[in-house]
C-alpha cells in the first residue's frame with residue numbers, strides 16, 4: 001500500500017494524466033484523465049451524458065493453468081486453486097463494478113457453475129462463447145441490464161475448415177447495446193448504439209498470419225454491425241477489447257491503431273512481437289493474398305459484399321478524375337510495419353528486417369500489399385508507466401511479462417451541430433479514467449502472478465468513458 005503511494009508521489013506527472021484521484025490505494029490506482037491535456041472537447045451543455053465503465057480480463061482458465069504448470073512454479077499452490085481464484089475474481093469485479101465486462105479464458109463448467117450465477121445475481125446479462133475444438137475455455141461478455149438494452153449478439157468462430165490458414169480454434173463475441181437511463185421502469189434517455197467486441201486471438205507466436213486473419217474476421221463483422229446502424233442514420237461507437245496475444249507497436253497492433261499495415265515480406269512470427277524469439281526459425285513470410293478470396297473478406301477488412309456496395313457509392317459520389325485508392329497505395333511504402341521496438345533484441349538479418357518492397361507491382365488486383373480498416377480506434381492504455389517510462393504489463397508468468405491485452409475505443413471527434421436533431425452530434429467516446437497497470441518489477445515484488453491479490457496471470461483492464469445521450 002505504502003509502496004503504491006510512494007510510487008505515484010515519486011514520479012513526475014504525465015502529459016496525458018496529470019490530475020490523479022486516488023480512489024483505492026491497493027497497488028493499482030484510479031487515474032482520471034486530465035481534460036485540459038487532451039484534444040477532446042467538453043460536451044456542449046445542451047447534451048445529457050452517461051458515464052460507463054468497461055473491464056477486460058483474461059481470467060486464466062484452470063485447464064490452461066494445469067496444462068502449462070511450468071509457467072506458475074513461482075506460485076504457492078493455494079493461489080492457484082480455482083475456488084480461491086474465483087472468489088478473488090468475483091471480489092475484484094464487485095469492487096470496480098464495471099458496467100461492461102469482457103472476459104477471456106472462461107472455462108465452460110466454471111462459467112455455468114460459478115461465474116454466471118454470481119454475475120447474474122450482480123445484475124449482469126451475459127453472453128458466452130466457448131472455443132471450438134477440444135479446449136474448454138472461451139469468452140464471455142456481460143453488461144449491466146440497468147444501463148444497456150441488447151440490440152443484437154453475434155458469436156464468431158475463427159476456425160474455418162474450408163480455409164487452410166484458419167485452422168485454429170479461437171472465438172469472439174460482438175454485442176450491440178443501446179445505452180439507456182431508466183427512471184423506474186420508464187426510459188428517461190437513451191444514447192447512440194455501442195458495439196462491444198471481445199476476443200482472445202491465437203497464442204502461437206509463430207503464426208502472425210493466422211492472428212491477422214482472425215483479426216480481419218473480427219473487424220469485418222464489427223464493420224457490418226456498424227454499417228447496419230449507419231443505415232438507420234445512427235452513429236455507432238465501438239469498444240474492441242480482449243487478449244490479442246500481440247505486443248504494442250508491432251504490426252498487428254499497428255493495424256488496429258493506425259488503420260493500415262504494409263505486410264509484404266514480413267516474417268509471420270514478427271506480426272505479434274511476442275518475445276519468444278526461438279520461433280524465428282519458422283521462416284514463413286507474408287505475401288499477397290493474406291487469405292483466400294473464398295473467405296469473403298477484402299484487404300480492407302470488410303465483407304466482400306459490403307466493399308462492393310461502398311465502392312459503387314464512392315465512385316458515384318466523387319466522379320472526378322482522381323487516382324484510385326488502390327493506385328495510390330501501390331506508390332507508397334508504409335513505414336509502420338518496419339519499426340523495431342527499442343526493447344526487442346537486435347539480431348542482424350532477423351529483427352531488423354523490413355518488408356520486401358521489390359514485389360510491390362505484382363499483378364494481384366483483388367488484394368493489395370496493405371491491409372486496412374476504417375474503424376477509428378485508440379488504446380485506453382499508453383503501455384508505459386507515467387514518469388518512469390517503464391513498460392506496463394498486462395500479463396506475467398515465469399517466462400516474463402508483457403502487454404497483450406487491450407481496450408480500444410472509438411476516438412473522440414469534435415462536436416458538430418445537427419440541425420435535424422436540434423443538438424450537437426458527437427462521435428466517439430470520451431475516455432475519462434482508467435485503472436493503472438503495473439510494471440514487471442512491481443509484480444515480481446508481489447511474488448508474480450497469480451498471487452493473493454490478483455487471481456490470474458493477467459491484470460484486469462478497466463476504463464471509464466462518457467457518451468452523449470439524447471433525451472427521449
Ligand code: KL2
Pocket residue numbers: 058064068071202203243245395404
Ligand atoms: O498468452 V495467453 O496464455 O493470452 O495468457 O493465451 C494462451 C496462452 C492460452 C490459450 O491458448 O493458453 C496459454 N506457452 C505459454 N502459454 C501457453 C502455451 C504455451 N506453450 N500454450 C497455451 N498457452
